[in-house]
Amino acid sequence: MAHVMHGRNDPNPWLLRDLDSRDPRPTDAQIAERIREAIERGDLRPGDLVPGSRLMARRYGVSGATVGRAIRKVAETGLIRSHHGVGSYVTRRHA
Template identity: 35%
Template structure:
């Protein structure tokens, strides 16, 4: 590498160029620090600096025990009522889901009230990890009135989109208040999102209502914001 340019900066430009040229695609694992140092004839500290800065800029993501992967900044329009899977596809990425917990919940009084239900009404809970090109981007904890969707237990939400499932059952979402906070992940949440514990993340709360004003979904979404650009237009 040229002497007048710091090695880590030169390496950053090389990796960026590989991403732009398609040599590295979103979700690809790049070589280890040791391999990169050997390939370019530089020390590992320079490689570590380059990788760390590229991660801060949103080009790379390091996952403990797995390696470093190429990521892509994803645009999400908060003004449209589309599911996360559609947003992922619109950005040229492949969406997928991993179901962590699912099943009927009873006696969750606080959540029943949020959904406008009686204390005795059953809820269906779906905790699933949302991925883009195999990389985690959000952990979503969802509660749904079970009586409105009696066949929901037969659905495979690693294949079927929850948003599409509801629409196919005649529940078109027409109103969706959204709330945004910032919270620190606990150890369990961090494990699923493959980040360090106590990391601060964006937390979206979605309250989806149908044409009849019924609340059909309450979701708390722990979202990694480093590689997502959110779009909101003020009028």
């Protein structure tokens, strides 16, 4: 069964950390790194559903397009697989 996020009781504390406004990297790169780190630490495990684009966009105060770019960057590494209209799932723990 997929490990899914549930608001304040979110089992994925990595999502709760704010982005670093002093970080010179683009926001999508920072979000992609958060997702990769969560997978590598085991906060998100193979088979888990990655929090949705809308939720992450609201949480970080960015557009859905920004989150979409972040998810695509992680998907390119093979750590997650995205299914349009369904979501993105963790496929493995290390790239």
